[in-house]
Amino acid sequence: MDNNKRPENMERITTAALAEKFIQEQVKEIQNQVGDKKVLLALSGGVDSSVVAALLIRAVGQQLVCVHVNHGLLRKGEPEQVVEVFRNQMKANLIYVDAVDRFLDKLQGVAEPEQKRKIIGAEFIRVFEEEARKQEGIEFLAQGTIYPDILESGPVKAHHNVGGLPEDLQFELVEPLRLLYKDEVRVVGDALGLPAGMVYRQPFPGPGLGVRCLGAITRDRLEAVRESDAILREEFAKNGLEGKVWQYFTLIPDFKSVGVRDNKRADEWPVIIRAVNTKDAMTATVEDVPFALLQHITNRIVNEVKGVNRVCYDLTPKPTGTIEWE
Incomplete structure (x- = not known):
């Protein structure tokens, strides 16, 4: 069975009850997959990574290490907002990385969209690898991949959550939302008790303003x-x-x-x-x-x-x- 193919009989998550059922299933799956190891999460502050963070906090608590990378491609005021909401309000274990010059230097002169996406995605993973070396016991990388990302990878465009990962990737992936559509992710976010402003925040591409x-x-x-x-x-x-x-x-x-x-x-x-x-x-x-x-x-x-x-x-x-x- 293809783990990245949504089962035809999978019910669309439209209610709090269906969301809660999904949450319970994913919490068990995450606990079985991760065990007592640490998980590194790319926390952008968008709805997908925020819902993944809430799911992981429920499943493995302090084993989650959230890393917010300011790559210089975020919207105005967003890096500050991420720190305020996640570190100060949600008490998440948050590491802030200022990588503005690093990303923009790598992207200098690169015009081809797919190449930009892959450079940004690959550099993200490099940053996480560096942060992981500072931690003990990190073996997993959590990502906010959702089903349209998988469907559109290849024939339409590369998504930083799916394509373009470096060959020397040292983490096993944790992708609890990979079979959900965006509207389902929001229902799950509501059920997890995330603030409405975060759950209904408009989508933002992984490469940010870079695209x-x-x-x-x-x-x-x-x-x-x-x-x-x-x-x-x-x-x-x-x-x-x-x-x-x-x-x-x-x-x-x-x-x-x-x-x-x-x-x-x-x-x-x-x-x-x-x-x-x-x-x-x-x-x-x-x-x-x-x-x-x-x-x-x-x-x-x-x-x-x-x-x-x-x-x-x-x-x-x-x-x-x-x-x-x-």
């Missing part, structure tokens, strides 16, 4: 992605779209367009806004954002984000366009 700063990443363009994304999230929250729209973000391509600023020609980047709704991430529809709000967001971005002179709205559903551009 939203299209082409070869530069620090100035990456910062423009981060700042424009923060404006979009702030305005969606103010206007009642936070929680209503499944995923929304900005991205910046690796080219400039001609514009006018202060009565002079200005060659600057365009920002592309993506806002979609989906149940399971396999198909997606585009959110009908009020035009006046789009105009307001555009005005803020072109005036507040350095190096941006144009804003576009992506109207493409999935299929044909995947949710992310890379």
